[in-house]
Amino acid sequence: MQRCNATVSFLDDKIPSCPPTLNDDGLHHHFESVAGSLLGVDKVKLHRLLMGSEDFSFYQEALPGYGFLLGMEDVSVEHLQSWHSPYFKVNEDALPYGAALHASLASSYLIKLNQEVPVVEGKYHDEL
Numbered sequence: 001m002q003r004c005n006a007t008v009s010f011l012d013d014k015i016p017s018c019p020p021t022l023n024d025d026g027l028h029h030h031f032e033s034v035a036g037s038l039l040g041v042d043k044v045k046l047h048r049l050l051m052g053s054e055d056f057s058f059y060q061e062a063l064p065g066y067g068f069l070l071g072m073e074d075v076s077v078e079h080l081q082s083w084h085s086p087y088f089k090v091n092e093d094a095l096p097y098g099a100a101l102h103a104s105l106a107s108s109y110l111i112k113l114n115q116e117v118p119v120v121e122g123k124y125h126d127e128l
Contacts, residue, residue, distance in 0.1 A: 024060075038100060
């Protein structure tokens, strides 16, 4: 209508954009199983989909990955601020649960992986 033209360049040739960060389905099932057993099935909730990306997606190009959010509900706070807000306060009562969940996810995954991967003698060192 105004007889204008515009060209938009996202500079992909100069600044590569991050690929989407997508959770692996197998790791999602592993997460649901471990988190449900550890915290209770009623405490594990699906989060709404996010339209975002971050550099973690570059790792996921090499191996499967899974990202999750640790809920930090605090009934004493009327409105929990966004984690991007300068007024956001961490509910430190949730941190032991997060640490236990991470340790349980890692150890159970390694146990499962150890059962699925054949042992090749002399090809690795296992001092742990």
